[in-house]
Amino acid sequence: MATSSPQSTEAAVRLFAIPGELRSFESFDRGHIHDTFLSTWAQDGVTTRYLHQRLNQNVFQDIPGLMRNIERVTGHLERKLRDTGEQDFRVLKLVPTVDGRSWSTNGSGAWRTYEYIENTISCDTCSSPGDAYEAARAFGRFQSYLQDLPVDEVPETIPNFFSSAFRLRQFEEALAADPMGRVAGVEAEVRFVRERADMVNVIDEHLGKGTFPQRIVHGDTKLNNVLFDRDSHRAVCVVDLDTCMAGWTLYDFGDLARFTAATSAEDERNLELAGMDLDTYRELVRGFLDGAGDALTDTERELMPFAARLVTYTVGLRFLTDHIAGDTYFKISREGHNLDRARVQLRMVERMEALDDAMRVT
Ligand code: GN1
Numbered sequence: 001m002a003t004s005s006p007q008s009t010e011a012a013v014r015l016f017a018i019p020g021e022l023r024s025f026e027s028f029d030r031g032h033i034h035d036t037f038l039s040t041w042a043q044d045g046v047t048t049r050y051l052h053q054r055l056n057q058n059v060f061q062d063i064p065g066l067m068r069n070i071e072r073v074t075g076h077l078e079r080k081l082r083d084t085g086e087q088d089f090r091v092l093k094l095v096p097t098v099d100g101r102s103w104s105t106n107g108s109g110a111w112r113t114y115e116y117i118e119n120t121i122s123c124d125t126c127s128s129p130g131d132a133y134e135a136a137r138a139f140g141r142f143q144s145y146l147q148d149l150p151v152d153e154v155p156e157t158i159p160n161f162f163s164s165a166f167r168l169r170q171f172e173e174a175l176a177a178d179p180m181g182r183v184a185g186v187e188a189e190v191r192f193v194r195e196r197a198d199m200v201n202v203i204d205e206h207l208g209k210g211t212f213p214q215r216i217v218h219g220d221t222k223l224n225n226v227l228f229d230r231d232s233h234r235a236v237c238v239v240d241l242d243t244c245m246a247g248w249t250l251y252d253f254g255d256l257a258r259f260t261a262a263t264s265a266e267d268e269r270n271l272e273l274a275g276m277d278l279d280t281y282r283e284l285v286r287g288f289l290d291g292a293g294d295a296l297t298d299t300e301r302e303l304m305p306f307a308a309r310l311v312t313y314t315v316g317l318r319f320l321t322d323h324i325a326g327d328t329y330f331k332i333s334r335e336g337h338n339l340d341r342a343r344v345q346l347r348m349v350e351r352m353e354a355l356d357d358a359m360r361v362t
């Protein structure tokens, strides 16, 4: 994706109906997919900030569908919180364009804008077990609020996004094509992945049999997708609604464990540091169950440790596939970045296998 110049970024920011005068804008480094910017506006002595994103159209080929989903989800959550009177949880608010739409395009791409939520912080690691609990409860609550929104109203915008079996097929295709000649350098990882290929069908089989239903999930439950109140460290908002669509409940729990219970950064190069922290994992279980309430069936509870392993395996597979395919999907900032990310995930899977008994949810 071409980078956007300051001029085109400014022009994009001005596509939105923001009152006041634009004072400044800066790049705001977030995630592996979109380009994010923060702008500051002044009106009557008050400054207000906004978050703008240039959407990655290589990853999201159906931008109207993506934005329609986000409108539906934020609208539903707003109504829900209004009806229940809960005031400790906030919903992302889209800022309309000057012609009243939720997104727009200019020469540099497709753009959307959110109100920036002040006095909050996002974290890449937990500063206490309480952070893990809070984040998990927030994602659990988020999912439970969406339970009564029919899944066909928030369809997949990236086909098969949550299907591990599909991810394995993409991996095998990349291996066979080997466009960069990188397969020879990842033999151990390929073996590791193939030895565990059986895992990928388990969830699809349950969904097929109807053991548990498809539900609308968040789909990217990294710790840094929760905003914490700066002072109290209570979780106040769940952000990054791009992958909020029809999926399986435990994907959210699994991805939460993958990222938040990790003992290292997602892209750590020293694999000695990679692994999973059991105490953090247990806080995540407790928080997610408290937040999701009775939404989970008994089978889903039993599958929580498996989901953690499967999602970690699947995201590892995606990073490895992208490394082999030539880094066309995830943004990278160094050579071998996707391979480093993949190796951390696979090491975590190994640790989770060893901890399987201890990870059980009783
Ligand atoms: C991507 O860009 P970010 O960090 O929000 C990806 C997720 C992965 C994650 C891995 C649309 O999310 O699925 O789990 O990277 N998002 C998409 O860190 O593919």
Ligand code: MG
Binding pocket: 031, 033, 220, 240, 242, 243
């Ligand atoms: Mg995301």
